[in-house]
Amino acid sequence: MTDLQMTGPLVQVDGLTRRFDISKPWLNRVLEREGKQFLTANADVSFQINKGETFALVGESGSGKSTIAKMIVGLLAPSAGHIRFDGEEMDFASGADMRALRRRFQMIFQDPFASLNPRWRVRDIVAEPIVTFGLLKGPEITREVDRLLDVVGLSAADAAKFPHEFSGGQRQRIAIARALSSKPEFIVCDEPTSALDVSVQAQILNLMRDLQDEFGLTYLLISHDLSVVRHMANRIGVLYLGRLVEVADAKRLFVEPQHPYTRMLLDAVPDLALSGRRRKPVLGEIPNPIDPPSGCAFNPRCPLAQDICKAQTPMPRATPTGEAACHFAGQVGEMA
Amino acid sequence: MTTDTQSRFARIWDSDIMWSFRHSPVAIVAGFVVALIALAAVFAPWLAPTNPYDPSQLNLMDGFTAPMEPNAFTGNSYILGTDNQGRDVLSTILYGTRISLFVGLSAVLFAMVLGITLGLIAGYRGGWVDGLLMRIADVQLSFPSILIALLIFGVARGLIPPAYRETMAIWVLIVAIGLSDWVQFARVVRGATMVEKSKEYVQAARVVGAHPAKILIRHILPNVMGPVLVIGTIGLALAIIAEATLSFLGVGVPPTQPSLGTLIRIGQQYLFSGEWWILLFPSIALLALALSVNLLGDWLRDALNPRLR
Amino acid sequence: MTGDKMKEPLLSVRDLVVEFPTRHGTLRALDQVSFDIGPGEVLGMVGESGAGKSLTGAAIIGLLEPPGRIAGGEIRLRGARIDNLSYEQMRRIRGRRIGMVFQDPLTSLNPLYTVAQQLIQTIRTHMDVSEADARKRAVALLDRVGIPAAARRIDDYPHHFSGGMRQRVVIALALAAEPELVIADEPTTALDVSVQAQIIDVLKEICAERGASVMLITHDMGVIAETADRVAVLYAGRVAEIGPVRDVIQHARHPYTAGLMGAIPTLEQTSDRLVQIPGAMPRLNSIPTGCAFNPRCAHVFDHCYRERPVLRQAAPQHEVACWLTEEGGA
Numbered sequence: 001m002t003d004l005q006m007t008g009p010l011v012q013v014d015g016l017t018r019r020f021d022i023s024k025p026w027l028n029r030v031l032e033r034e035g036k037q038f039l040t041a042n043a044d045v046s047f048q049i050n051k052g053e054t055f056a057l058v059g060e061s062g063s064g065k066s067t068i069a070k071m072i073v074g075l076l077a078p079s080a081g082h083i084r085f086d087g088e089e090m091d092f093a094s095g096a097d098m099r100a101l102r103r104r105f106q107m108i109f110q111d112p113f114a115s116l117n118p119r120w121r122v123r124d125i126v127a128e129p130i131v132t133f134g135l136l137k138g139p140e141i142t143r144e145v146d147r148l149l150d151v152v153g154l155s156a157a158d159a160a161k162f163p164h165e166f167s168g169g170q171r172q173r174i175a176i177a178r179a180l181s182s183k184p185e186f187i188v189c190d191e192p193t194s195a196l197d198v199s200v201q202a203q204i205l206n207l208m209r210d211l212q213d214e215f216g217l218t219y220l221l222i223s224h225d226l227s228v229v230r231h232m233a234n235r236i237g238v239l240y241l242g243r244l245v246e247v248a249d250a251k252r253l254f255v256e257p258q259h260p261y262t263r264m265l266l267d268a269v270p271d272l273a274l275s276g277r278r279r280k281p282v283l284g285e286i287p288n289p290i291d292p293p294s295g296c297a298f299n300p301r302c303p304l305a306q307d308i309c310k311a312q313t314p315m316p317r318a319t320p321t322g323e324a325a326c327h328f329a330g331q332v333g334e335m336a
Numbered sequence: 337m338t339t340d341t342q343s344r345f346a347r348i349w350d351s352d353i354m355w356s357f358r359h360s361p362v363a364i365v366a367g368f369v370v371a372l373i374a375l376a377a378v379f380a381p382w383l384a385p386t387n388p389y390d391p392s393q394l395n396l397m398d399g400f401t402a403p404m405e406p407n408a409f410t411g412n413s414y415i416l417g418t419d420n421q422g423r424d425v426l427s428t429i430l431y432g433t434r435i436s437l438f439v440g441l442s443a444v445l446f447a448m449v450l451g452i453t454l455g456l457i458a459g460y461r462g463g464w465v466d467g468l469l470m471r472i473a474d475v476q477l478s479f480p481s482i483l484i485a486l487l488i489f490g491v492a493r494g495l496i497p498p499a500y501r502e503t504m505a506i507w508v509l510i511v512a513i514g515l516s517d518w519v520q521f522a523r524v525v526r527g528a529t530m531v532e533k534s535k536e537y538v539q540a541a542r543v544v545g546a547h548p549a550k551i552l553i554r555h556i557l558p559n560v561m562g563p564v565l566v567i568g569t570i571g572l573a574l575a576i577i578a579e580a581t582l583s584f585l586g587v588g589v590p591p592t593q594p595s596l597g598t599l600i601r602i603g604q605q606y607l608f609s610g611e612w613w614i615l616l617f618p619s620i621a622l623l624a625l626a627l628s629v630n631l632l633g634d635w636l637r638d639a640l641n642p643r644l645r
Numbered sequence: 646m647t648g649d650k651m652k653e654p655l656l657s658v659r660d661l662v663v664e665f666p667t668r669h670g671t672l673r674a675l676d677q678v679s680f681d682i683g684p685g686e687v688l689g690m691v692g693e694s695g696a697g698k699s700l701t702g703a704a705i706i707g708l709l710e711p712p713g714r715i716a717g718g719e720i721r722l723r724g725a726r727i728d729n730l731s732y733e734q735m736r737r738i739r740g741r742r743i744g745m746v747f748q749d750p751l752t753s754l755n756p757l758y759t760v761a762q763q764l765i766q767t768i769r770t771h772m773d774v775s776e777a778d779a780r781k782r783a784v785a786l787l788d789r790v791g792i793p794a795a796a797r798r799i800d801d802y803p804h805h806f807s808g809g810m811r812q813r814v815v816i817a818l819a820l821a822a823e824p825e826l827v828i829a830d831e832p833t834t835a836l837d838v839s840v841q842a843q844i845i846d847v848l849k850e851i852c853a854e855r856g857a858s859v860m861l862i863t864h865d866m867g868v869i870a871e872t873a874d875r876v877a878v879l880y881a882g883r884v885a886e887i888g889p890v891r892d893v894i895q896h897a898r899h900p901y902t903a904g905l906m907g908a909i910p911t912l913e914q915t916s917d918r919l920v921q922i923p924g925a926m927p928r929l930n931s932i933p934t935g936c937a938f939n940p941r942c943a944h945v946f947d948h949c950y951r952e953r954p955v956l957r958q959a960a961p962q963h964e965v966a967c968w969l970t971e972e973g974g975a
Binding site: 060122163167168169171197198200201202203205206208224226227228230231254265266268269270271272283285286 | 655693694807808809810837838839840841842864865866867869870871888894904905908909910911912917918920921922923925928968
């Protein structure tokens, strides 16, 4: 591979949109004279993830970050838009051709107590992708599982145990070993540490970094925790009510936020260093995603909002640090 | 904490479920009764004093012998007396329980396999498949299950040529009871499947593209078996009673192979003429069996329910 | 606080032991936990899941889930013991003298009654006021906790409010009878980051206004840092370290606290790797002898395996349960 390819996009997402039909059953709709109701979890989301980097998506509840993760790994079908993996269109409906592509990406889930089948032994859990893809046979599988357990900091003796014999952090290690077993290039990590205690979170985050260095992995990290995202990511996308409001280089996002929502999120992070920075309470709450505000969805909470923000949905525009979808991008410095 | 050095038996003995069993007097008694009846039924050919199915061993002169009393004509004495044909009541109960248990177990097994399969498919697929299956279940639930069993039994007998009716009767009975009982299993399994399906371990399997059948059988099925065992146990009691009811009504097993229900039907004809034992002892056997199985089911439900622990 | 040393603490917990009898033997979930909360003080109680922080709160308000029981020690509220009261006596203290705010607002609010009914009932149960006065108080309270158009919204049911607004209602409810102490158990954990700060501010201000002390139970060191006066760090059912927030955060003395602080990624940090404490907190059935932290500690020495360290003063107001800490030393 040439250098150019090495840094090219591994995953490319274009105009990704997902609507959920949340209508009442047909009979109720007829009787109550109601139409169908839709919830737009994601609207027109576009971004790309480069090889070897960690791209993070942050957002609060209702921002649709997990929906994006699920669409990328094929757990949900997009209502519109395209996902390309290494230049190839991901079309989960077609089936046959996806097998080769599927082996190249994996997912780590939020809740290590739900992501491991309680009736399976660790050996079978970790080997599931190997068996499904038919990568190895018989004793080779056992050897590979032992090796993977060692890689994530567990011992080969753990292979015979059941998940309930492990703590939350150890379970997440098992889940990581499973994700690594098909030798993927890309791993979607959906809130991988939000169910864990901080001391264990540090172990898992460090492990994820080590694995990235060792195997040249590319991560999509989904999180609501800005501190975790800052620690892990190269580039960050900020989601608000299903739309990408800002994408920026990680280090710079925290210094020069371009979108007022990003700025607001940063101000809300508790000040652990006791630097005297006062956490600023934010105005209002996240609106109901079934009935989002017109124009820019953030306008009712935004200190910079003007008439145009209620009338027109802002398109992403280039900023010094990346891009932001705001009519007044770049003016957040003037926020009080 | 279990260790590898412990034997399999020790681990099972120490498990939560066994601990709960050891601390529930009702469960212990019920388990003991069920085990006793089951063993007696299985070993009936060796335990029973006579073989009630063998006409050569029967002596009509022995008919209506009261328990523990010598027969007026032959002088033979039977612990539980004899029935109208001179069959030893104890032996007929042992053989009858055998048939009752066989029909009950087979019917529940049939209902279980059918209910689990349809429940898994309905819960996992959702959509119109789920809608269709559950509406069928709703319709069936609005009729008493004994009525459904009678209907299926009647239709089946109409379809089977008369020469085979005797031999096929027992299988028809099993299918009829099973078909009237699958809904319970399907509903519970469907609900549990919908819960399990949304869990992340199933999503992890879907991410690697595991086949839906494999996900259902290897992932979801083992995790929905808890509630299935509970309704299976309670369903067994119901199936035994359903079999007895059908046999009592005269549409069950043929009189040449009497089950507990058949025995009770024969017995009730003689209750008011003074031969009470022909009715009483099979009834006690049926009651003890159904009650114990039911109590075991109740205990199992509580033991498997983490909220009540 | 140094000047207040002679002042009687509002809440005093001494050598509190909470046990859970199980079929595998008795588990000790809290082991000789001691701390004080002064009048008007905010004490943060921090620890990882299973450390016993919520259990401490439950033991204080007499709501331990059976079979859990207080097996030793004492709890005093203004000098009077409250750990041995009858259910009825304790019920009168809950709500009146100790208010409670839980993680999930829905567990503290009855979905079948309007907010007005619940507030007025709480006020009138504990205070001798008329219905109209109680309603006036209730509206004022809701207004104070930041519910817009309180006079109108008071007649809404809990499900009409958003998560953040519900938690405000719960805070109003907890403070309705003007308690001396508010126990807040993970009050912001279920909320979004942008709402957390609002709730913490409301809780802190309104308690300060009314002179109520707060016991703030949380796993989030950030919340403690900006809210609490002092903090107690719990580990495996024991107090590892207790002291003024600034001291504990910036000069943690217990190796566990130090590890915990290093493990939290912050917006300010520059290093690539986080400090990590190996292993995990022991389960209750396998707490090591001596110091409970000894298998994970980088500074462990033989004494740590033999004897359990007691809380000793390391700096003014700052107590640490570690053999490395020298009495009164720096």
